[in-house]
Structure formats: C-alpha cells, structure tokens
Amino acid sequence: MKNNSSAPVIEVKHLTCGYGETVVLQDVSFAVHARELIFVIGGSGCGKSTLLRCLIGLLKPFQGDVAYFGKSFIAADATQRREILKTFGVLYQNNALWSSMTLAENVSLPLEEHTSLSPTDLEEIVALKLTEVGLSGSEELYPAELSGGMKKRAALARALALDPAIVFFDEPSEGLDPITSREMDRLILQVRDTLGTTMVIVSHQLSSIFRLADRVIMLDRETKGIIAEGTPAELVAASTDPRVRDFLNQNEAFPKRTNQPSGGVLAHS
Amino acid sequence: MPEAVARDKTATAQLQAGAPGGECQVKIGGDWRLNERVPSWNSVLQNHIAMNVRVVPDDLGKWDTSLLLFLVHGRKWCAAAKRDFHVEALPENLQTLLRQVENVDSPKPASKAAIQSNWVLAATFAKKLANKTRENISFVGECTLGIVSLARHPRGFRWMDCVVEMQRCWASSLPIVSLVSFLVGVILAFQAAIQLQQYGAAVFVADLVGLSVVREMGPMMAAVIMAGGIGAAFAAQLGNMKVDEEIDALETLGISTVDFLALPRLLAVTLMMPFLALYANVLGFLGGMFVSATMLNIPAAAYWIETQNRVGISDVTSGLIKSVFFGLAIGLAGCLRGMKCERSAAGVGKATTSAVVTGILMIVIADALFALIFNVLGI
Numbered sequence: 326m327k328n329n330s331s332a333p334v335i336e337v338k339h340l341t342c343g344y345g346e347t348v349v350l351q352d353v354s355f356a357v358h359a360r361e362l363i364f365v366i367g368g369s370g371c372g373k374s375t376l377l378r379c380l381i382g383l384l385k386p387f388q389g390d391v392a393y394f395g396k397s398f399i400a401a402d403a404t405q406r407r408e409i410l411k412t413f414g415v416l417y418q419n420n421a422l423w424s425s426m427t428l429a430e431n432v433s434l435p436l437e438e439h440t441s442l443s444p445t446d447l448e449e450i451v452a453l454k455l456t457e458v459g460l461s462g463s464e465e466l467y468p469a470e471l472s473g474g475m476k477k478r479a480a481l482a483r484a485l486a487l488d489p490a491i492v493f494f495d496e497p498s499e500g501l502d503p504i505t506s507r508e509m510d511r512l513i514l515q516v517r518d519t520l521g522t523t524m525v526i527v528s529h530q531l532s533s534i535f536r537l538a539d540r541v542i543m544l545d546r547e548t549k550g551i552i553a554e555g556t557p558a559e560l561v562a563a564s565t566d567p568r569v570r571d572f573l574n575q576n577e578a579f580p581k582r583t584n585q586p587s588g589g590v591l592a593h594s
Numbered sequence: 595m596p597e598a599v600a601r602d603k604t605a606t607a608q609l610q611a612g613a614p615g616g617e618c619q620v621k622i623g624g625d626w627r628l629n630e631r632v633p634s635w636n637s638v639l640q641n642h643i644a645m646n647v648r649v650v651p652d653d654l655g656k657w658d659t660s661l662l663l664f665l666v667h668g669r670k671w672c673a674a675a676k677r678d679f680h681v682e683a684l685p686e687n688l689q690t691l692l693r694q695v696e697n698v699d700s701p702k703p704a705s706k707a708a709i710q711s712n713w714v715l716a717a718t719f720a721k722k723l724a725n726k727t728r729e730n731i732s733f734v735g736e737c738t739l740g741i742v743s744l745a746r747h748p749r750g751f752r753w754m755d756c757v758v759e760m761q762r763c764w765a766s767s768l769p770i771v772s773l774v775s776f777l778v779g780v781i782l783a784f785q786a787a788i789q790l791q792q793y794g795a796a797v798f799v800a801d802l803v804g805l806s807v808v809r810e811m812g813p814m815m816a817a818v819i820m821a822g823g824i825g826a827a828f829a830a831q832l833g834n835m836k837v838d839e840e841i842d843a844l845e846t847l848g849i850s851t852v853d854f855l856a857l858p859r860l861l862a863v864t865l866m867m868p869f870l871a872l873y874a875n876v877l878g879f880l881g882g883m884f885v886s887a888t889m890l891n892i893p894a895a896a897y898w899i900e901t902q903n904r905v906g907i908s909d910v911t912s913g914l915i916k917s918v919f920f921g922l923a924i925g926l927a928g929c930l931r932g933m934k935c936e937r938s939a940a941g942v943g944k945a946t947t948s949a950v951v952t953g954i955l956m957i958v959i960a961d962a963l964f965a966l967i968f969n970v971l972g973i
Contacts, residue, residue, distance in 0.1 A: 382845070411848060421842060424835075
C-alpha cells in the first residue's frame with residue numbers, strides 16, 4: 326500500500342510533546358501515506374495516546390510540527406484549522422458518543438455543522454453511514470442502549486460522517502470480546518478497502534496488529550521516541566531490539582506451569 | 595503428626611548462638627499469619643550483633659507475608675551490620691519470594707528535599723493562580739465573541755438547545771423558588787411587625803417587605819437557588835461530557851464548544867433569571883400579605899395599596915436588571931467549571947461544588963457593586 330511517490334498524508338516533524346513540565350515524546354518524526362493502515366504500538370505509558378492527542382489537535386506540542394497533506398496543522402489559523410479538522414475523523418477509546426443524542430443525531434451533527442445538506446439528504450446519509458457499519462435501523466437509539474461493540478460501530482459511523490481521508494482510532498478493540506474485536510477489525514479493513522481511508526490506529530492488541538497493520542510504529546517510554554518501524558512480519562523476523570521482540574512475540578515460552586503448585590504463600594511447606 | 599498439621603501453631607523464632615563457623619541460627623517455626631502476633635526481628639536478635647545469621651526452618655507450618663516481612667527485616671539488619679544472611683535452608687518458594695523483593699525500599703518519611711520552601715510554594719501558587727485567571731478570562735472572552743457572532747448570525751445558533759435549557763431552568767426551579775420566596779416574605783413581615791407594632795405603625799410592614807423583596811431578596815434568593823440547582827447541573831453535565839471525551843469529539847470536529855455547549859445554557863439562564871426574580875417578588879409580596887392579614891389585622895386591600903404607594907417601578911426594574919447579571923454569573927460559573935473539569939469522577943464533583951460556590955460568590959459581588967452604582971445614581 327505504501328506509495329512513496331506521493332506527498333505523505335500525515336507528516337510528523339520533530340515533534341516534542343508532553344504535559345506541564347513532563348516531556349512524554351521527544352523529537353518524533355514519521356510520515357503516513359495514502360491508504361496506509363498504520364499501528365502505533367508500545368507498552369503502557371509510552372506516549373501512544375499523547376501522540377494521538379497531538380495529531381488531532383487536542384494537545385499543543387512543545388516543539389515540531391504536524392502537517393496534513395503538506396499543510397501545517399500547528400501553525401494553521403482558525404479557518405485553515407477548521408478545514409484540516411474536516412479531513413479526519415476520530416474514534417475515541419470511550420467512543421465519546423454524545424449521550425444526550427440519538428445515534429442518528431450523533432452521526433448527523435458533523436454533517437449539519439460542516440455542510441448545508443437538506444434534512445432529507447441528511448437523514449439518508451445518516452442511514453447510509455449506519456448501514457455501512459452494520460447498525461441500520463438503530464437510528465433512534467441512544468448510546469446508553471447499545472452494547473460495547475455497537476457503540477464502537479456507532480462511533481465509527483460518526484467518525485466517517487464527513488467522509489474523512491484519515492481516521493484515527495484510539496484502542497478500537499479495547500474492552501471487546503475476541504469475536505467482536507475480530508468483527509471490528511474486519512469493519513476497519515472493509516472501510517479502508519471501500520473508501521480508501523488512511524488509518525492510524527493506536528493499540529496494543531497483538532491479534533489486531535498482525536491482522537491489519539501495513540506498518541507498525543513502536544514507541545518506548547524510556548527512549549521517548551520511536552524504537553522500531555516496519556511491517557509486523559519484518560519486525561518479528563529481523564528486529565534485534567529485545568523490547569520489540571518481547572512486545573511482538575506471541576509464543577514466547579512462558580515460565581513452565583506445573584499442575585502441582587510448588588507451595589507458596591499460605592501453602593504448607 | 596496429622597494433629598500437628600490440623601492445629602494452628604504459634605509462630606516462633608528462636609535464636610541459637612554459638613553454631614559452628616561464628617554463626618548464629620534463627621529457627622523459625624509454627625504458623626505465620628499477618629493477623630496474628632508474630633515475632634519481630636529485633637526481639638529475636640536481642641544483643642547478638644556480632645555474628646552472621648543463618649535462618650533455618652524448624653517445623654514451619656503455614657506462612658504468609660508476615661514471614662516474608664520478618665525475613666526482609668532480617669536481611670536489612672544484616673546488610674546494615676555487614677553480616678551475612680543465609681536463607682539457603684528455607685523452602686525454595688520462600689527464597690524466590692525473598693529474591694523478588696530484593697530491592698524493595700521501606701517507605702521513607704518525607705525527606706528534606708521534598709519539603710518545599712515557602713517561596714517555592716508561594717511561586718507555585720502564584721503560577722497556578724495566574725493560569726486559572728488566564729483560563730477564566732479567555733473563557734469569558736470566548737463567550738463574548740460567541741455572543742457577538744450570535745448577534746450577527748442568529749440563524750446559526752442552536753435555539754432549540756437554548757429553549758430546552760430554558761424550560762429546564764424554569765420548571766426545575768419553580769417549586770423551590772415559590773416556597774423560599776413566600777417564606778422570605780413571611781419572615782421579613784414577622785421581623786418588621788415586632789418593631790413596627792410598638793409604634794402602632796404595623797401597616798408599614800408592607801413598605802418594608804415590598805422594598806426589601808423587590809430590590810434585594812427576591813432577585814437574590816432566586817439567583818442563589820438557581821446557582822445551587824442550575825449552575826451545578828451545568829457543571830455536572832459538561833464535566834461528565836469532558837470525562838467521556840464528548841467535548842474532545844466536538845473539538846476535533848471543528849465545532850466550537852463554547853458556541854455549542856456554553857452559549858445556549860448561558861443565554862437560557864440569563865433570559866430566565868428576570869422572570870424567576872419577578873415571580874419571586876410576587877411570592878414574597880404574598881408572604882408578607884399573608885402574615886399581615888392573618889396576624890396583624892391589616893386587610894389585604896390596605897396592604898396592597900400601601901405596597902403600591904411605596905414600591906415604584908424603578909425599584910422593580912433595579913431588581914430585575916440585577917437579576918440579569920446574576921443569571922450571567924451563574925451560567926458563566928457553571929459552564930466554565932464544567933468545561934475545565936478534570937478528567938475523573940472526583941473532578942466532576944469538584945467542578946460542581948466549585949460552580950455553586952463561584953456562582954454564589956459572583957452573585958454577592960455583583961449585588962454589592964449594584965448597591966454602590968444605584969446609590970451613586972440615586973435609584
């Protein structure tokens with residue numbers, strides 16, 4: 326999928342960011358190309374979510390720049406910023422569906438705000454979007470009435486409302502059972518293949534990474550930056566970094582378990 | 595033997611000095627439980643500080659963290675006294691546990707470096723205060739800009755949200771505003787009657803109740819109730835939205851959260867406040883009239899005429915003008931605290947409390963300012 330000849334869809338240049346006085350990521354640079362499905366991975370506290378918050382403009386970086394389609398997001402004025410915001414959708418970890426609105430209203434709000442479609446067109450588009458994610462007929466339900474998997478789908482429908490070129494996912498399979506998680510992965514692939522959306526997924530779900538990722542960017546807490554980049558297969562086969570191998574190794578020998586407990590706290594010795 | 599296993603044995607640790615090789619042995623036995631009395635390392639060791647220590651099990655039964663803690667203390671003591679600490683004779687799993695906690699530090703009391711000087715504390719406080727002030731000012735500024743753009747393009751505004759909020763303000767506050775205002779009228783009438791009856795001037799109760807309710811108590815009580823009910827509700831709603839990332843979702847869609855969430859609420863409470871104040875005035879008047887008619891033998895008609903003579907339209911409007919600003923204060927406090935809420939359940943609680951406190955504080959400050967202004971203007 327990688328297409329190096331075209332300008333990158335997202336370009337992160339020497340990004341340094343954090344909270345207050347704490348620097349979480351230092352001098353991070355990478356680029357994402359059109360139709361690419363990339364995973365940002367790493368252990369807890371490595372700055373995955375911080376990077377995402379920087380990318381979508383919820384956190385101002387200390388230094389560096391994020392550019393979409395060659396246009397700086399950080400230096401953009403209000404009008405440019407609004408234009409850039411329209412080019413991506415975000416699926417939040419907690420879904421962040423507006424709880425006081427029905428699904429239909431949730432999906433139609435971005436459309437109402439950014440387009441001047443007629444109410445009937447809006448309704449049709451909302452129905453389309455909800456069908457795309459397999460939620461047709463749930464227009465009048467409120468987020469609280471949905472299961473975890475359905476909420477994710479609804480949030481995806483909202484993220485896709487404006488037909489963005491890029492969708493960001495924050496832990497899309499968090500809290501889902503393996504089957505629902507697999508369905509979510511299938512949906513993500515389907516959206517990418519049908520709509521050609523570029524996707525940036527923050528996750529540490531190994532199964533999803535191996536199923537979906539075109540490319541993986543691994544962050545590390547100590548280094549405060551990228552310690553590995555490549556396809557999952559490449560990293561598994563070729564990476565010499567023990568942190569990378571440790572993270573991606575699904576079949577590492579676990580300390581051998583014996584049937585008979587060898588004693589322990591409160592056991593007879 | 596079987597009985598020995600079934601019965602709980604007291605934990606023991608005995609010191610045996612003079613073992614070969616300049617060592618002393620500590621024999622540990624019995625059941626070691628956290629909720630029972632177990633020997634402490636210091637009591638076992640007494641004064642034998644000159645020798646290396648070897649811990650050996652002696653009919654050791656069940657054990658838990660209490661034994662581990664005992665051994666950790668022993669190891670630490672030996673390290674400090676530069677003695678060897680041997681545990682090879684202990685069960686394998688106990689040794690593993692002991693190795694796992696090799697680097698554990700006992701909690702230290704706050705060190706000198708951690709206790710910051712007063713200057714540092716003052717500087718941190720000043721910095722926080724400056725940040726807060728900047729945040730508040732920028733929020734008020736954003737709201738002002740929002741209102742200006744609303745005046746320019748009223749069609750883009752979410753009027754429906756505003757109407758819903760107005761309905762909520764009105765409906766939820768009405769019963770309690772009725773009760774409180776009526777009682778305020780009753781209380782004022784009673785207090786005034788005690789004094790005025792002495793001079794045979796009971797009919798002036800109407801003047802006192804009328805003026806104080808219309809100019810101060812009506813708008814004030816209505817505003818305080820709104821701050822407690824609606825201001826808190828705004829903060830809780832918006833705070834919850836912040837925690838659930840709903841506000842983030844609006845921001846990344848390029849939707850102004852101030853226009854979308856704050857302005858409809860702000861406008862609703864500002865518009866509804868004078869109506870509630872007027873309503874409170876009427877109820878306060880009725881309260882005073884009730885006391886006068888039932889206890890002071892002043893006919894309702896006389897009370898009404900007396901009130902009419904004394905309470906002018908300027909008194910009523912001055913109260914209502916104030917109430918508009920009270921409404922603004924309540925809305926600003928509620929929305930600001932909600933939108934700047936910390937991302938936690940405790941944060942929502944704090945935001946709610948803070949919204950009420952800030953709201954009432956701002957109401958009182960505004961009231962004082964208006965007292966001054968009206969005094970200067972002679973209203």
